[in-house]
Amino acid sequence: MKLYDWHLAPNPRRVRMYLAEKGIDIPIEEVGAGPNLTLDPAYLKKHPHGLVPCLELDDGTMIGEAMAICRYFETEHPDPPLMGTDAKDRALVEMWERKADMEGLHAASEAFRNLAPDFKGRGLPGQRGDTIPQLPVLVQRGTARVARFYQKIDEQLGKNPYLAGERFSVADITAFCSIDFAKWIELDIPAECKNVQRWYDEVSKRESVAA
Incomplete structure (x- = not known):
């Protein structure tokens, strides 16, 4: 499992904050590249939508969108609850x-x-x-x-x-x-x-x- 990140962008930050609140530690790969606010070409080949963040599961499944990633972890790690309790x-x-x-x-x-x-x-x-x-x-x-x-x-x-x-x-x-x-x-x-x-x-x- 790996999270593709771009430390400058707000959407990946949402996921990083969420993971920190949960105490979840996973590998994170920075894919921001170059001086013109572009993404690493190797990442774009893997995730052609050209957006971050993206979570790659161990079976190769790619999950984009910050809240979709958070929802995945909320199901796997419900405590502490960050998406509601009832x-x-x-x-x-x-x-x-x-x-x-x-x-x-x-x-x-x-x-x-x-x-x-x-x-x-x-x-x-x-x-x-x-x-x-x-x-x-x-x-x-x-x-x-x-x-x-x-x-x-x-x-x-x-x-x-x-x-x-x-x-x-x-x-x-x-x-x-x-x-x-x-x-x-x-x-x-x-x-x-x-x-x-x-x-x-x-x-x-x-x-x-x-x-």
Whole structure:
């Protein structure tokens, strides 16, 4: 078993944080290569979708997508639970993780990929050899989406210590990685979002953040 990683990217970080919270230690191979934010050609031959992270099982099965990888390990190693403990809890965790992914991480990615010079001609994730132009209007939209995300989770964190309720979960991991990614393009936590800042400061103290 091996995890293919790119230490710079937010999605692999979600898996590393998850594994650290679980206390799971597996081999990790860095596949980021070159100065232009590209992936190792050898990895692309094995996983032509051109995305990270990816988990290779001992039988050769390749599992992509951060939450799919986390779901695999949650089934194999249920304690401590990071995806909920009963039907209601699991549903709330999945709901807030999805919001953090789509409204936080994807929004920041939309702005970043359409702004960063290294992604000229690569406006969408994945390295398939086709040219996808950067669109300045998507920088504006992504920035607006991140601002709305901060407001939404500030309301939720004003009622709960963690995003999905009383317990730290994968929803918090995704939201935390989303915020750190947004900071790459100076979309920091707004001063008025004091609940988000309180939560962020608390999560920052967890050992898994350094994974």
